[in-house]
Amino acid sequence: MTILAIDQGTTSSRAIVFSGRLDVLSVAQSEFPQYFPQSGWVEHDLSDIWSSTAAVSRAAIEKAGLSGADIAAIGIANQRETTVIWDRATGRPIHNAIVWQDRRTAETCAALRAQGHESAVTDRTGLLLDPYFSATKAAWILDHVEGARARAEAGELAFGTIDSYLIWQLTGGAVHATDATNAARTMLYDIHRGEWSGAMCDLLRVPRPMLPQVRDSAADFGTTRPDLFGAAIPIKGVAGDQQAATVGQACFRPGMMKSTYGTGCFALLNTGAQAVPSRNRLLTTIAYQLDGRPTYALEGSIFIAGAVVQWLRDGLGLIRDANETAPLAETADPAQGVVMVPAFTGLGAPYWRPDCRGAIFGLTRNTGPAELARAALESVGHQTRDLLDAMQTDWQGAHDTVLRVDGGMAASDWTMQYLADILGAPVDRPQVTETTALGAAYLAGLGAGLLPAPEVFARQWNLARRFEPHMDAAERDARHARWRRAIEATI
Numbered sequence: 296m297t298i299l300a301i302d303q304g305t306t307s308s309r310a311i312v313f314s315g316r317l318d319v320l321s322v323a324q325s326e327f328p329q330y331f332p333q334s335g336w337v338e339h340d341l342s343d344i345w346s347s348t349a350a351v352s353r354a355a356i357e358k359a360g361l362s363g364a365d366i367a368a369i370g371i372a373n374q375r376e377t378t379v380i381w382d383r384a385t386g387r388p389i390h391n392a393i394v395w396q397d398r399r400t401a402e403t404c405a406a407l408r409a410q411g412h413e414s415a416v417t418d419r420t421g422l423l424l425d426p427y428f429s430a431t432k433a434a435w436i437l438d439h440v441e442g443a444r445a446r447a448e449a450g451e452l453a454f455g456t457i458d459s460y461l462i463w464q465l466t467g468g469a470v471h472a473t474d475a476t477n478a479a480r481t482m483l484y485d486i487h488r489g490e491w492s493g494a495m496c497d498l499l500r501v502p503r504p505m506l507p508q509v510r511d512s513a514a515d516f517g518t519t520r521p522d523l524f525g526a527a528i529p530i531k532g533v534a535g536d537q538q539a540a541t542v543g544q545a546c547f548r549p550g551m552m553k554s555t556y557g558t559g560c561f562a563l564l565n566t567g568a569q570a571v572p573s574r575n576r577l578l579t580t581i582a583y584q585l586d587g588r589p590t591y592a593l594e595g596s597i598f599i600a601g602a603v604v605q606w607l608r609d610g611l612g613l614i615r616d617a618n619e620t621a622p623l624a625e626t627a628d629p630a631q632g633v634v635m636v637p638a639f640t641g642l643g644a645p646y647w648r649p650d651c652r653g654a655i656f657g658l659t660r661n662t663g664p665a666e667l668a669r670a671a672l673e674s675v676g677h678q679t680r681d682l683l684d685a686m687q688t689d690w691q692g693a694h695d696t697v698l699r700v701d702g703g704m705a706a707s708d709w710t711m712q713y714l715a716d717i718l719g720a721p722v723d724r725p726q727v728t729e730t731t732a733l734g735a736a737y738l739a740g741l742g743a744g745l746l747p748a749p750e751v752f753a754r755q756w757n758l759a760r761r762f763e764p765h766m767d768a769a770e771r772d773a774r775h776a777r778w779r780r781a782i783e784a785t786i
C-alpha cells in the first residue's frame with residue numbers, strides 16, 4: 296500500500312510517494328515560472344501548474360518503481376488563497392491564477408475597511424480585509440475579463456483555490472470541491488457555521504453558483520482519470536499546505552504549534568474545537584476538519600522568510616547558494632547591530648501593512664555582506680517572535696513552549712539557533728522535514744481508511760534536533776527592542 300502526496304507550492308510542484316508506514320519512497324520536484332505583470336502583482340500560468348503537477352506525480356511513481364495501480368490514495372496540499380476561475384465546459388482558466396502574494400486589490404480592501412466592513416469579515420471568516428485572501432482576487436478577474444461576471448452568475452464558470460483546480464483536472468471535470476481548510480482562506484466561508492457565507496459573497500461580489508462544494512480534509516474527492524497514471528486512483532485527502540504541515544507535525548493537541556519556513560513563514564497554533572478570536576490581528580482559521588468537526592487554529596503569516604535569502608542571492612549577488620548564508624553571517628561583526636525589515640511585499644501579521652516596504656537600519660562604513668546576511672537571517676527570528684508574542688496574549692489555554700519547525704529554511708542550524716535564542720524557548724526540528732507532504736499523505740491514508748487515528752500517527756513524530764536557547768534574557772530583550780524600533784520606523 297503506497298500513497299502519493301502532491302505538494303503544489305508557490306515556486307514548485309512536488310510529488311512524494313510514501314509507503315504504508317509513511318516512509319518516503321521517492322520525491323520529484325519541478326519549478327515553474329513566476330509572472331510579475333506589474334509592481335506588486337504575481338501570477339501563475341495554470342498550464343504550468345497542471346503540467347508540472349502531472350509530470351512530478353508520474354515521475355515520483357516511476358522513481359519508486361511503481362505503477363498507478365500500486366497507489367492506494369492521493370493526498371493534495373497546496374499553496375493557499377491563490378485564485379483560479381475556469382470555464383466549466385472546457386476546463387480552461389479565463390485568466391492566469393492570481394497568487395496569494397499579489398497586492399492588486401489593496402485599494403478595494405482599503406475602501407471596504409474605510410466603509411467599516413472589517414469586523415463583519417473577521418467575525419464570519421476569521422480573516423482580515425487584506426488582498427492576501429481569495430475573494431477580492433476573484434472579483435477582480437470577474438471585473439476585468441469581458442463577460443465573466445454574467446457567465447459566473449449563470450453558473451458557467453467555476454471558482455477555486457489550487458486544490459479545487461487540481462481536483463477538477465485530476466478527475467476530468469467530475470468533481471468541483473475543496474476542503475474546509477482551503478475554503479477558510481477565501482474570505483467567503485463562515486468558519487463557525489461551516490458553510491459559504493451569503494453575506495460575504497454579496498459584500499465581496501462573488502456569485503454563489505461558482506463556488507465549490509466543501510468537504511472534510513480526509514474525504515472522498517473522486518478518482519483520477521485512468522489515462523493520467525494508468526489507473527483510477529482515489530483522491531482522499533486535501534488541505535492547504537500550512538494546515539497539511541500542521542497535521543504532518545502532529546500538532547493535534549490544543550496548545551501545540553508549528554512554524555514552516557519556506558518563501559514565507561506561517562505559524563499555526565492548534566486551539567482545538569474553539570475558534571479563538573484575535574485581538575492582535577492574527578488569523579482565526581481551520582487547522583483540519585475530520586468527521587465534519589473542524590479543529591481551529593490561530594495563524595500568523597509572514598510574507599518574507601526564505602525569500603530574504605533568495606534576495607541576498609539573486610538581488611544582491613552576495614551568495615551563490617542559500618547554504619552559504621549562515622557561514623557568511625557567522626563572520627559578521629556582532630557589535631554593529633544592523634537590522635533588516637524585509638517588507639518587500641508589505642508586512643503580514645501582526646502588522647498587516649500592504650503599503651510599507653523594506654528597510655535596513657544601522658549601516659556604517661564597516662557594514663558588508665556578512666552583516667547583511669546576519670541581519671537577513673535574524674529578521675526571520677524576530678518576525679516569528681512577534682507572531683508568538685501575539686499568540687500568547689490571544690490564547691488563554693495551556694500552551695506548549697516548544698515550537699516545531701519545518702520547511703526549506705529550517706535546514707539552517709544558525710537560523711534555528713537564533714530563533715530559539717530570540718524566542719527564549721526550544722525549537723524542535725523533526726526527522727521528516729517533508730511535513731507538508733507527510734500531512735497530505737496521512738490525510739489521504741485516513742480518508743481511505745488505511746491509516747490509524749491522529750493520536751496513533753502522532754506517536755510516529757520523531758525529533759531530529761532540539762535547539763535550546765542560550766542567549767541571556769537581557770541581550771534577548773535588547774535585541775528584540777531594537778527590532779521593534781526598526782518596525783516602528785518602517786510602518
Ligand SMILES: Nc1ncnc2c1ncn2[C@@H]1O[C@H](COP(=O)(O)OP(=O)(O)O)[C@@H](O)[C@H]1O
Nearest residue numbers: 304557558601602604605617618702703704707
Ligand atoms: N540553508 C539555508 N539557509 C537559509 N535559507 C535557506 C536554506 N535552504 C533553503 N533556504 C530558503 O528556503 C526557501 C525554500 O524552502 P521551501 O520550503 O522549498 O519553500 P517554498 O515551498 O515556499 O517554495 C528558499 O526561500 C530558500 O532561500
Ligand SMILES: O=P(O)(O)OC[C@H](O)CO
Nearest residue numbers: 304305374375395557558
Ligand atoms: O507555497 P508556500 O509553501 O510558499 O505556501 C504558501 C502559503 O500557503 C500561502 O498562504
